[in-house]
Amino acid sequence: MKATILLTTLFCIITMACNNPQTRQPDSWCNQKPRAQFANLKEVPTTRAWFKVYKVGDNVWAMVEPYNYQEVISYLIVGKEKALLFDTGMGLDTISALVKELTSLPVVVLNSHTHYDHIGGNAEFDSILALNTPYTIHNAQFGWAHPVVKDEVTPAAFCREKLPQVDTANYHIRPFNISRFIPDGYKIQLGGRELEVLAVPGHAPDAVALLDKQNGYLFTGDTFYEGPIYLFAEGTDVKAYGQSIAKLALLAPQLKQLYPAHNTPLAQPAQLVAVKKAFDDIMDGNVNGFDAAATAEYAFAKDAMFFAFRGFSFLIDGQQLEAASLKK
Numbered sequence: 632m633k634a635t636i637l638l639t640t641l642f643c644i645i646t647m648a649c650n651n652p653q654t655r656q657p658d659s660w661c662n663q664k665p666r667a668q669f670a671n672l673k674e675v676p677t678t679r680a681w682f683k684v685y686k687v688g689d690n691v692w693a694m695v696e697p698y699n700y701q702e703v704i705s706y707l708i709v710g711k712e713k714a715l716l717f718d719t720g721m722g723l724d725t726i727s728a729l730v731k732e733l734t735s736l737p738v739v740v741l742n743s744h745t746h747y748d749h750i751g752g753n754a755e756f757d758s759i760l761a762l763n764t765p766y767t768i769h770n771a772q773f774g775w776a777h778p779v780v781k782d783e784v785t786p787a788a789f790c791r792e793k794l795p796q797v798d799t800a801n802y803h804i805r806p807f808n809i810s811r812f813i814p815d816g817y818k819i820q821l822g823g824r825e826l827e828v829l830a831v832p833g834h835a836p837d838a839v840a841l842l843d844k845q846n847g848y849l850f851t852g853d854t855f856y857e858g859p860i861y862l863f864a865e866g867t868d869v870k871a872y873g874q875s876i877a878k879l880a881l882l883a884p885q886l887k888q889l890y891p892a893h894n895t896p897l898a899q900p901a902q903l904v905a906v907k908k909a910f911d912d913i914m915d916g917n918v919n920g921f922d923a924a925a926t927a928e929y930a931f932a933k934d935a936m937f938f939a940f941r942g943f944s945f946l947i948d949g950q951q952l953e954a955a956s957l958k959k
């Protein structure tokens with residue numbers, strides 16, 4: 632026991648990981664103190680208690696799910712004729728009802744990728760754009776079954792008081808219909824507003840970012856958030872992530888605002904450059920990581936390495952890390 636405490640303390644001192652805002656008590660999702668950034672954001676009142684909604688840009692709303700440990704964020708981006716819903720969240724509450732409170736325009740859905748925490752409400756919508764990848768098609772066809780997602784609704788993972796009607800015993804992600812396949816570089820027209828889809832595989836095979844060039848906005852999905860940025864789950868391609876973060880970092884000079892898909896809805900574009908540098912340093916062997924299994928907090932990330940930086944962190948698959956760095 633003492634050895635564990637000593638190890639944890641040393642780990643905290645060495646990595647500063649224990650100052651990372653991600654570090655939380657697992658049973659505190661009902662009275663969770665919001666991350667500092669939220670104090671400066673303009674909250675929009677709605678009737679859906681599960682979500683917190685913030686106006687975070689020119690006709691951009693962040694729909695945050697702060698009572699589940701994923702802290703996932705979906706975005707509504709509104710043009711003159713249509714609205715684009717970038718992700719549909721955990722599927723624990725009805726996001727389509729929330730969207731109706733925010734816009735009366737027709738809504739098109741695009742997912743930052745088809746991990747379960749971003750497609751939970753897809754089945755509520757008729758118009759869904761998607762990349763044509765086997766991974767996307769599989770997730771659309773089968774959804775994510777209860778055994779895979781059941782840990783999202785344990786007492787430690789979310790605040791049930793905020794969602795008394797939820798059926799945790801049957802919680803699963805429903806399959807959905809893709810209405811149109813789109814390629815990398817596709818431009819979505821919302822009427823007076825254009826959004827460009829950028830394929831950024833790595834975190835997931837079908838990961839995309841969304842660029843609003845006119846406003847200087849980039850919706851990063853899970854390619855960038857405070858983290859730990861997961862690069863260890865099934866379908867992760869560490870080498871591809873390196874290319875994708877390099878592609879986004881090149882955009883930084885023309886950007887004004889990043890909108891990540893977890894934790895906090897606003898980030899500075901310079902973070903993309905910092906993440907690229909950090910990732911390259913890891914690949915070049917210039918930074919020491921920690922075996923996730925040796926940490927109390929990230930032991931769930933089997934065979935992954937944990938790397939902490941100022942403002943973000945990574946969990947990276949050990950084998951892919953070794954293979955990718957050897958090839959450099």
Ligand SMILES: [Zn+2]
Nearest residue numbers: 746748749853
């Ligand atoms: Zn995610």
